[in-house]
Amino acid sequence: xxxxxxxxxxxxxxxxxxxxxxxxxxxxxxxxxxxxxxxxxxxxxxxxxxxxxxxxxxxxxxxxxxxxxxxxxxxxxxxxxxxxxxxxxxxxxxxxxxxxxxxxxxxxxxxxxxxxxxxxxxxxxxxxxxxxxxx
Amino acid sequence: xxxxxxxxxxxxxxxxxxxxxxxxxxxxxxxxxxxxxxxxxxxxxxxxxxxxxxxxxxxxxxxxxxxxxxxxxxxxxxxxxxxxxxxxxxxxxxxxxxxxxxxxxxxxxxxxxxxxxxxxxxxxxxxxxxxxxxxxxxxxxxxxxxxxxxxxxxxxxxxxxxxxxxxxxxxxxxxxxxxxxxxxxxxxxxxxxxxxxxxxxxxxxxxxxxxxxxxxxxxxxxxxxxxxxxxxxxxxxxxxxxxxxxxxxxxxxxxxxxxxxxxxxxxxxxxxxxxxxxxxxxxxxxxxxxxxxxxxxxxxxxxxxxxxxxxxxxxxxxxxxxxxxxxxxxxxxxxxxxxxxxxxxxxxxxxxxxxxxxxxxxxxxxxxxxxxxxxxxxxxxxxxxxxxxxxxxxxxxxxxxxxxxxxxxxxxxxxxxxxxxxxxxxxxxxxxxxxxxxxxxxxxxxxxxxxxxxxxxxxxxxxxxxxxxxxxxxxxxxxxxxxxxxxxxxxxxxxxxxxxxxxxxxxxxxxxxxxxxxxxxxxxxxxxxxxxxxxxxxxxxxxxxxxxxxxxxxxxxxxxxxxxxxxxxxxxxxxxxxxxxxxxxxxxxxxxxxxxxxxxxxxxxxxxxxxxxxxxxxxxxxxxxxxxxxxxxxxxxxxxxxxxxxxxxx
Amino acid sequence: xxxxxxxxxxxxxxxxxxxxxxxxxxxxxxxxxxxxxxxxxxxxxxxxxxxxxxxxxxxxxxxxxxxxxxxxxxxxxxxxxxxxxxxxxxxxxxxxxxxxxxxxxxxxxxxxxxxxxxxxxxxxxxxxxxxxxx
Numbered sequence: 001x002x003x004x005x006x007x008x009x010x011x012x013x014x015x016x017x018x019x020x021x022x023x024x025x026x027x028x029x030x031x032x033x034x035x036x037x038x039x040x041x042x043x044x045x046x047x048x049x050x051x052x053x054x055x056x057x058x059x060x061x062x063x064x065x066x067x068x069x070x071x072x073x074x075x076x077x078x079x080x081x082x083x084x085x086x087x088x089x090x091x092x093x094x095x096x097x098x099x100x101x102x103x104x105x106x107x108x109x110x111x112x113x114x115x116x117x118x119x120x121x122x123x124x125x126x127x128x129x130x131x132x133x134x135x
Numbered sequence: 136x137x138x139x140x141x142x143x144x145x146x147x148x149x150x151x152x153x154x155x156x157x158x159x160x161x162x163x164x165x166x167x168x169x170x171x172x173x174x175x176x177x178x179x180x181x182x183x184x185x186x187x188x189x190x191x192x193x194x195x196x197x198x199x200x201x202x203x204x205x206x207x208x209x210x211x212x213x214x215x216x217x218x219x220x221x222x223x224x225x226x227x228x229x230x231x232x233x234x235x236x237x238x239x240x241x242x243x244x245x246x247x248x249x250x251x252x253x254x255x256x257x258x259x260x261x262x263x264x265x266x267x268x269x270x271x272x273x274x275x276x277x278x279x280x281x282x283x284x285x286x287x288x289x290x291x292x293x294x295x296x297x298x299x300x301x302x303x304x305x306x307x308x309x310x311x312x313x314x315x316x317x318x319x320x321x322x323x324x325x326x327x328x329x330x331x332x333x334x335x336x337x338x339x340x341x342x343x344x345x346x347x348x349x350x351x352x353x354x355x356x357x358x359x360x361x362x363x364x365x366x367x368x369x370x371x372x373x374x375x376x377x378x379x380x381x382x383x384x385x386x387x388x389x390x391x392x393x394x395x396x397x398x399x400x401x402x403x404x405x406x407x408x409x410x411x412x413x414x415x416x417x418x419x420x421x422x423x424x425x426x427x428x429x430x431x432x433x434x435x436x437x438x439x440x441x442x443x444x445x446x447x448x449x450x451x452x453x454x455x456x457x458x459x460x461x462x463x464x465x466x467x468x469x470x471x472x473x474x475x476x477x478x479x480x481x482x483x484x485x486x487x488x489x490x491x492x493x494x495x496x497x498x499x500x501x502x503x504x505x506x507x508x509x510x511x512x513x514x515x516x517x518x519x520x521x522x523x524x525x526x527x528x529x530x531x532x533x534x535x536x537x538x539x540x541x542x543x544x545x546x547x548x549x550x551x552x553x554x555x556x557x558x559x560x561x562x563x564x565x566x567x568x569x570x571x572x573x574x575x576x577x578x579x580x581x582x583x584x585x586x587x588x589x590x591x592x593x594x595x596x597x598x599x600x601x602x603x604x605x606x607x608x609x610x611x612x613x614x615x616x617x618x619x620x621x622x623x624x625x626x627x628x629x630x631x632x633x634x635x636x637x638x639x640x641x642x643x644x645x646x647x648x649x650x651x652x653x654x655x656x657x658x659x660x661x662x663x664x665x666x667x668x669x670x671x672x673x674x675x676x677x678x679x680x681x682x683x684x685x686x687x688x689x690x691x692x693x694x695x696x697x698x699x700x701x702x703x704x705x706x707x708x709x710x711x712x713x714x715x716x717x718x719x720x721x722x723x724x725x726x727x728x729x730x731x732x733x734x735x736x737x738x739x740x741x742x743x744x745x746x747x748x749x750x751x752x753x754x755x756x757x758x759x760x761x762x763x764x765x766x767x768x769x770x771x772x773x774x775x776x777x778x779x780x781x782x783x784x785x
Numbered sequence: 786x787x788x789x790x791x792x793x794x795x796x797x798x799x800x801x802x803x804x805x806x807x808x809x810x811x812x813x814x815x816x817x818x819x820x821x822x823x824x825x826x827x828x829x830x831x832x833x834x835x836x837x838x839x840x841x842x843x844x845x846x847x848x849x850x851x852x853x854x855x856x857x858x859x860x861x862x863x864x865x866x867x868x869x870x871x872x873x874x875x876x877x878x879x880x881x882x883x884x885x886x887x888x889x890x891x892x893x894x895x896x897x898x899x900x901x902x903x904x905x906x907x908x909x910x911x912x913x914x915x916x917x918x919x
Binding site: 400401443714715 | 913
Binding site for chain 1: 217736774776
């Protein structure tokens, strides 16, 4: 660490390098810290959560093969289908629950559930958002 | 010094590189995708890839072929607000499942799936299927006699409810009873008989097989004497693929006949409330319908009618209704039409679309600036609709000018009425009329010196021979009415004993009091004269003024175009009709398909499927709540949002 | 010159270090404190406006007929009693607690409503409205 600072001192001799140091430190800082410590979504944790939902009333979701649910989750709120991780639970596996593993204690996760079928692979609108803080 | 500078410069670059690389690592979501087991048949070695919205064509090409798979083609028609959809052939040595897992890991991919095999429904063999533009619009020109809505005929190919794709999923609605609350159903009609919900129904009098008749006292025979209900029923569920006539949206169905409108298409609250309660009822002998179609309307709020619809909602029944045929905007309070405008969430109110999916010129709509407050929900085909019918009408009046009476032989009971055939003309020819005193002078714009006296009671009537046997007899006429105050009345009556039809024992056909100035002839005003089946059925008109009040020099009544027809039921009758009445059963049929496919759906799921599954159409965007015209396949594709989501530590 | 550069360099470095540490602090405050969200997405509830204008509509009704709703526990007798003055011709049960009465002297809907209010057992009275096939 001290070596780094020493090198930083040397590097910051010129204004050009100063600007870049500031830039990269700011950017790197915000990115690192944006994912907090630890990185909640790095898939390397040892915690699991179980999500349950009402069985789908749609015949094509729950009874026709090729139907199922997807659980969308992230460590920031306002989940959408495009900004989150996905766990796919086909109906043949379960129609009412799924687990997400490799999560971290100390993190809060936000979850929404969507349903899909052969007729409609893009799927339904997402459910209301739920959250859980893992201790 | 110099050496150290050089050393420091390289070290700086390393440090910068380190920081720079940090910015690349974070930001991409880790997508853990567990692919499932695909049990349904799919094309071997093929994968469909849906790219995200901002992915361009050439980028998609590159991504698809990244790992050595072959791009077969890009789909030409894709939904708005999505990226390209590409069909790829997977490379040697990997399975479809593995290829899907690979694609799913790419952040630019929305989803990847097998290329499933579907069996498209081929067109049914019904003789007149080609006329059913609402089910399949090929841009066909409808040329049969009886077609009078000429705007946008032919229409635009593709502007239809996409029924053939829907039939690839389901075409049999017989697990869902659909009640047609209307003028009845001609249950002998060749294209309907096999699709009736036959049973043992508790009717006002006796037990019914096809449903019940609630008009007036009621009977156990819901035969349609007007044609309207039969036409609606055919659009929902005429038998499909039987080489005959048309086909319904449901090729097989369970249609329940609930007669609440008489042979002239008129009915009252009491009839309708009984009918709706019967249709939605689940007790023994009741209808047990899960969909009700009501192609009818009236202009005022009716607490008992709404209450019946709310009761139906507690039985999980979807109620599909017509918006109205007066081209009115329902956001204006005085234009309200019911049941369309009741706020209950089990109601779907339907406007009419023509062959180019413009709004039909006669259709009501709702342009409320608050979209959620709009009462008209969705559009559906409603012009030049071919369907099953009740039979034929025969003129009974035997005069020199059928089908209208020439007003000879009428009895002028008291002074006041007179015959006139010069006051009104049609195509240069005088029209026979019955007018109250000096009425011609009034309507010609002049001021008659004659002011009707108070306590006036002027009657005019004639006996008709209505003993011939018909299934129903209908009389109609047109009237010009000028009444200056509420104590002045106009009545039309009949009496089966002949003579003066304004004595005790007579039956009222129509009436109104003032103030009313129709500004012209209104009509046809119709009445069911089936009970007047004697050789001396007297029909008459009465003008009464109050004991007090100032009568105007402009007061009086004019009557023209009196006709009487006999209705004959036949088993192979079909007709073209126009109206929001025809649009409503398109939606009822779609609702029945959705309900049959999804037995666990609640009424709200069915309503959401119909509204959300429709096709956006400019003419309906600011005129309906959904902005859509109904689409049968879209409604079947709809999936309700998951509910009851809970999360817990595992 | 060198000495000046070094001193200059050390001063600049110190300033940069201060900037870095203040940025670090801000970053920490912004991103490391747990932002507690609402947890539940707002649900879009559609609100339907009822267009109910009793009395103002030009609605046709059947002469001499009215639909009477009685309160819980009341029956046909109460209906006869309440509207006797209009000479009831017939009474028919239409639904649970709802009767269709045909009277010989029709005073009009407003008068019928006034009469209904004088009875403890009558919940509502309305005309028998006319509907048409569309």
